[in-house]
Amino acid sequence: MSTMMNNDHTGGAMRAAPKERISKKALPVWRFKGGLESLFFLAVPVGYYFLMNAFQYPLWLMYVLSAAWVLWAVSLTFIIPAVRWRRWRYEILEEEVDLQYGVIIVRRTLIPMSRVQHVDTEQGPIYRRYKLSAVTISTAATIHQIPALTEEVAAGIRDRISNLAETAEDDDTNEPR
């Protein structure tokens, strides 16, 4: 067993990334959300501005906070959505769902069809505007979501997973233990 494992190790690298990408329309949606979020963080420099006037706090910190906010806002609205979109990959194989996602931590997740309990499509108000939909895959222990798919693709994926999950053999009874 251990020798076999060692052989496998020489193979080393993770298998090729999943093939499919999510919709490009994810970008405006995430930028919009990121922009809103950065407006929320605007409270920090603005709050400091009033404190500075009231208590004669140092001016240099005002510059630091403002610069930090600009950087944060730019990354929230532009950089992070772009990286997130580029990273998001999925593939619906016959035996399993293969996901890759994450900005700072990249995750690679496998969900076998035989573990899928149910699969839904979801659409919030912003998604509806862009005719987007998210697919949610639930197992007995966890829930995963593929975000920002066009409505047709999402419906197709939902039906495909649902069909595959139904016919996937439950190896609870099949597998030698």
Add this chain to the structure above:
Amino acid sequence: MNQGRRMHPAAMLILFLSRIRELLLPLVIVFFFTGGFNNYALWIFGAFFVFILVTSVWQWFVYRYDAREQELEVQQGYFIKKHRYIRRERIQSFDRTAGVLQRMFGLVKVKVETAGGGQAPEVEIVALQKDEAERIRRLLLKEGINSGDEENLEEENLQARTDEELPSFRWHLPVGWLMLMAATSSSIGIVFSALLALLSQVEQLIPMAWRETLFDQAIGVIITSSILFLAGIAVFVFLAAWIISIAMTAVKYGRFSAEKRADEILLQRGLLERRQLTLKEHRITAVRIVQNPVRQLFGFCTVYVESAGGGSEDEQQSTVLLPMAKRATVVAHLERLLPQFQFEHEQTALPQRALPRFLIRMTVLPLLILGLLAYFTPASFWLLGLSGLFALLGWRQFKDSGSASTNHYVFLQRRVLQLSLVIIPRHKVQDATASQSLLQRQMKLNTYTVSVQNTTSGRAFSVRDLDEGEASHLLAWYSYHNRLQHDNDLYLH
């Protein structure tokens, strides 16, 4: 469902008393905050008292259950009648408890749980004769009743009964090990802080008249011999906490036994409250062998199992399978209790390059805090040495972490403070993830995580900073796509 049965009439009293017990804490709190009872509070509690009395009687009256061969039906509800049907094959665990209240009448409480559904058990029948509980258990948990024709059915029933009467393996907790377990329990920390909190409230409890004389004297004593006195109090509180936590553990796990009967595992425990839990072996999703540092020193461990039902809150939703066992021989016991599981494996350690990450992770926060402390109070400079202990722990975490996989099982070992080895069969793994942070990518390291079902919903187990190759191997081990490929490769060679 009028043919269903009611609980034992003592259920009324048991329901009443257990609800009163729940009310006791708010009662005590109100007592201290209002400085005794005024009329107003008395009226409210009086009303509560009557309300609880009425609902307890009422609940006994409306609650009916009916255990049949295929399902358990329960009818309850004060105004809105609720019927609940639980199919036999959905049942995850059967929990028979004899609490102090139940024992006064020689009765038991029965809890039946199915997969998922959160904290509350699906069915809770608070007062039953023991025989009746056993009858329900047999009806609901016996395998093979629903298969085959009439003749076979009888035969299988007979077979099942003999299996049930003769456990194939029985393990019990020796008293000496129970005492060692109690003495090395980590609950001492919780009891210690609870006692300290209580102690700080004691001043409030002393009546005004005493307080002036007694307390002033005490203050005088404290000031004159402060350090010695405080150290003395600390030692005293620690000893008291130790004794209390020993007693608590002994009461909870006293007379513990684990039995293997057919495909079931029967766990019994408790001195005052006797709990009997029946788990099905094939429902177990993970086995955990855990050693806290002190127990590791003595060569002992605790074994937990995860299952989709049956976990209790005081065990973090897991179930204690063996509360205290010798690490060296535990696998031999486990192989007899869980014959379907596999325990032998060859662990792959972490690559050496992962070590700095463990050292930094463990020391950066202590260094920061102690460094600040040393900066502001130079006298406490020596405390910086404490971060050496954290570095030691980081090194142990690195040394102890590892992973292994066999055909159908994955083994993940890690340490936070406790050393924990988790064993999971592939068909119980719900999903697997290999993740990599930016820094891990530089060092070609990965974190590997698998999720299994447990009592609440799911529980994830992970090992940090595995070699990239090992993580991808473990992901391929789980992949159903690659497996077909892999099996073909093996076939060709």
